[in-house]
Every structure is written in C-alpha cells, then in structure tokens.
Amino acid sequence: MELLIDFLQNTGFAMADYRNLVMIGVGLIFLYLGIAKHYEPLLLVPIGFGILVGNVPVFKGLGLGIYEKGAVLNYLYFGVSKGIYPPLIFLGIGAMTDFSTLLARPKLVLLGAAAQLGVFLTFLGALFLGFVPREAASIGIIGGADGPTAIFLSAKLAPHLVGPIAIAAYSYMALVPVIQPPIMKLLTSRRERLIKMSDPREVSLQERILFPIAGFLLCCFLAPAALPLLGMLFLGNLLKECLVTDRLARTARTAVVDTVTIILGLTVGASTQADVFLTAKSVGIFILGACSFMVATAGGVIFAKFMNVVSQDKINPLLGAAGVSAVPDSARVVQMVGNAEDPSNYLLMHAMAPNVAGVIGSAIAAGVLWSFIG
C-alpha cells in the first residue's frame, strides 16, 4: 500500500501545480495556431509540443528535466545554450534564399537597416525598465524578428532568458499577419500603398556568386561578432548559387535545417518550465518584444517614406515593413496589404529584398550588441 502511495505521489498529477497547467495551456495554444491556423507550423508545432514536454512535472534528481545535468533533453539543449543551432539554421536559410531581388535593387537594403531601429530602441526601453544591459540587449534583438538570432544572442548574453525570449520572438513572428498590417495602414496613405514598383533587372549568375563572398567579407569585417551567423548564412547561399555544390545546398536546406529546427523547437519549448518561465521578467519580455516588433515595422515604413522624399524613384512604403526579417512572412504581409488596395499590384518579389536584408541587418545588430556588452 505504501508503495502504491509513493508511486501516486511521484506521478505528474500529484506534482503538478497551476503554473504547469498554465504553461500546458500555452503549449496547446501554440499547437492550435500552428496546426489549425497555419501560423509558422514548422516552428510552432515543435515548440508547442516542447512546452508540453517541459511542463510535465518530473521528480527532481532522476535526470529527466531539461536543466538537469545528464538528462537527454539537457544534452539536446546544449546546442541552444552554446549557440550551436542558430548558425546551422542560418546555413539552411542561406541555402534557401534567393538574393536576386536585393541585387537587382540595392537601395531596398536600407529598409532592412531601418527596421533594426526597433532593436536599439527596445534595448533602451529594457534598460529603462530595470533590466541589466545583457538582458536588455537580448530582449531588444526580438525586434529583429529573427528567432535564431534572438536565441543566439540571448544564449551568449542572458542564458537564463533564452526560453522567454525565444518564445516571444517566435510568437511575434507567427503573429506577423496580425501585428504588422494596422501599423502599415496607419503610417501610409492609400495613394502611397498604390505605388507600383517597376520590374527588377535580370541578375546574372556571376553577381549571385559574388554576393555571398563580398557580403560575408564586408559584414564580418565590420561586425566580427556576427561571424557565426553571417558566415553560415553566406556559406549556405554560396553553396546554392555556385551550382557545383548542389548536393550540399540541398542537404543544408532540407536535412540539416529540418533536423535542427525539430531539436531547436523542442528544446526551446521544453526550456519554458513553469517555475523558470512564469515570472514577472517574462511578462516584461513579452511586452517589450511586442513593442520592439512594432517599432521595427514602423521604422522600416517611415524610412521608406523618407526615401521617397529624397529620391526620384518612388518605392511603395509598405516594403519598409518587410525590413523586419521574419522571412518570408513579413514579405507576404506586404503583398497582402498592397494587394488589398490594388489587386494588380504585386509587391511580394520586391518585398523579399528588404526582407533578406533584414536577416543580414539583425545579425549585424546582434554582433554589435554582443561586442559592446558581451
């Protein structure tokens, strides 16, 4: 009888408290958004399930929890805490990304820079609210709207906040279609939204091969701390574009990125154990993350309007919203909002230029913050 009581006391039912149930609820919401609403399912499903995994109460000392040394999950989490997975994801992103639109219209790259305004303003906001500089930098990078970059920087600067920051970053990335359109409409007139972009010029293979090499050297000489992310991004892109390493490029954009996404999603989700996740800091991170995302969107749109003032060649200011990386969702949102005003206006291809520039910009921003504060 005593044995039976001991067993019952060690079950999850006996050990769970309300915080576990709250987090399981959050995990179920993630699964719902991913499966039923198709919001970033490749990320939200592993993360959502990871939240369930991390919030099943386990008996401490058995080597089961993600934070217990020797646990299987702890070994898998090593790739998050040491910043190994984000560069591998960047390798896959590079092997998937076509930089042609950026090469065809280089001035749109600046929109990717303008959107990083959100990162630095949120950094100031976090300092203002009392976060220490390392935490503030990690929170600010949420505005880059780039999950791997946010995980990478927070793993380096504030490892204890990886969970909340990753969850906030991916949540807002999934909610791009909800968060961005009101800001875009608020900051632009109908006339501006109707601006049509001229067709981009054709980009040669030589340009596409030259770009990852030149881009890597330039960006990494400027911000060496961005080397792990940008090095892998540009390597992946070179593998894709040079045509002689097609097998490697295919592996990078399928097997590598898929494997890492599953492990990353699961472990980040599992790291949100109720006792470390449900804190006042997490609430602050979510609020600041949302602000960061909104400021980044606004920064891109406003800068696009500014470019129209100083340039003869008008661009549709909606493209500025794609400067937050969130590839390719924010570009899709630009297309959606532009298309709603004029069904014959196709902005998706043009929006990809600031979108991929945002990936580079957020990695540089992370590198800069790491070198200043790390």
Next chain:
Amino acid sequence: MGGFSAINAANGWLIAALGISVVFFGLLSLAFIVSYFPRMIAWWNAHAKAPKYFVPWVKSLISQPLAKPTSSKATVQSVEPGELDDAEEALRLLTAHMGEPFKLPRLIEVAEQRGLARVHSTINGLLIKGTMVGGPDGLFRWAIGSERKSGPQGVEVSRGST
C-alpha cells in the same frame, strides 16, 4: 535601478546610437558594392577575353621549342590597336615556327589548332592593312619596309622584330 539613470549608467544612448549607425553603415556599404557588381562583372568579362587565345598560345610556346625566325629583319607596323595587334603577334610566332613564305591554308589550320579566334577575318584584316602580302607563287609572307601601307589614321607604329 531603472529609468534614465540606468540608461546613462549602461552607456545606453551611446550603444544604441553606435549600434544603429554600424548597421546602417554595413548595409549601406553592401548596397553600394552590390550596385557596382554589374560594372565589375562587365569589366571582368571584357578583360577575360584575352586568355581565349593567349592561353593556348602560351601553352604552345611552352610545349614546342621555336625555330629561329627566317626573316629576322622584318619589322611590323600596326595601325589598329587591340585584338588585331594581339592576333598578329600570335600569327607571327606561328609563321616564325613554320618559316616564310608560308601557305595561307596551312597558317589558318595551325592557327585554328592553337585556338586563335576568328582566324579568317584576322588574316583578312592583315591583308587589307598590307601587313601580310601575297607573292606570285601563291605563298604569303609578312610585309617589310616600303611594302607597308599607312593605317587608317596614317599613323605608323614600328615594333621590334619578332
């Protein structure tokens, strides 16, 4: 600690200003370089044409010891810059190996084997210029001295003998 004093204490303003400046500078530089890609590639493509005939020519120089030129006193005039001059130089090396006078079909055949581009039009250009002249026996040789014609601009440029 929070508020503006926390921002000041962490050099927040400076980090934010420098950070956004670095990001802008980086991406602006990238945009600037990228905008010059087409010109750089066009320049490269234009200058990468030379090896098309120079590489086989250099290879032939390495693989085959050249015989002494039969007409060492021959001087060359060139009135047109660029491709014709380079092709002429390559042809002169070939004829130096073949010996003068030479059969034109044989020269064309050897030149094509060596990878020279547009051999027929090049030789035609040289005949029109008078750099290469035909004899009554149907054989050809390089022009010397007074046989040379003036170029289109009436400029004669004398080169050393091959």
